Amino acid sequence: MPIVRNISSTLALLLMAAAGHSATLVDTVLAKYGMDAFKNAKEIRFTFHAKVAGMGPSHTWSWKPKADSVTSVDKGISYSRKSMNEKEKKIDKGFVNDMYWLTFPLHLGMDKGIEIKIDSALTPSPKKKEPLRRIAVAYVQEAGYTPNDAYELFVAPDGLIKEWVYHRKGSKRGAAWTWEDNAVIGGILFSREHKGIVRIHFTDIQVR
Secondary structure (H helix, E strand, C coil): CCCCCCECCCHHHHHHHHCCCCCHHHHHHHHHCCHHHHHHCCCEEEEEEEEECCECCEEEEEEECCCCEEEECCCCEEEECCCCCHHHHHHHHHHHHHHHHHHHHHHCCCECCEEEEECCCCEECCCCCCEEEEEEEEECCCCCCCCCCEEEEEECCCCCEEEEEEEHHHCCCCEEEECEEEEEECCEEEEEEECCCCEEEEEEEEEC
16 A cells, blocks of 8 residues: 655656646646645544455544654554654554545645656546546655555546556556545545445544
């Protein structure tokens, strides 16, 4: 699943410009999902659920993006992501996975070490076969918990992600999920339901 990335607010757009692509669609995605509101968020609290046949783990987190600090509500442990011991790193691996599911669209404008390509033609989405623009995102740095992951985002003209395919370590074979149950909370758009081989969903999202 997703990995720890360093932050650069303009890198994704610069990569696209260097590759000769219009930055418009990425701009549209970032605006759609509330990048400006995210930059001002002091705390995001959420509960992540991963279920198969109704069974699976749930994790509740409190995240302060500006301070880059996290509280695992379940474990009663708070830590700074700038300096972690081994126990905190194990907890953080779970946090990063859950947080990326929640906020991935915003990372198109934040993460270093990514390559972004946008198809010029429409592509049928893998699950619902809806004609959409495909954005291919590849992480090329040997860093983080699961390096070299890649994603295909299937995006509507208004910047809304409808589906994605996750390629672990850039493998050709990927796993597809829907992006559903969208809600704007604190100015940020969240997709709270993802249907695939595992049902991923979120509850109790709060932004302040």
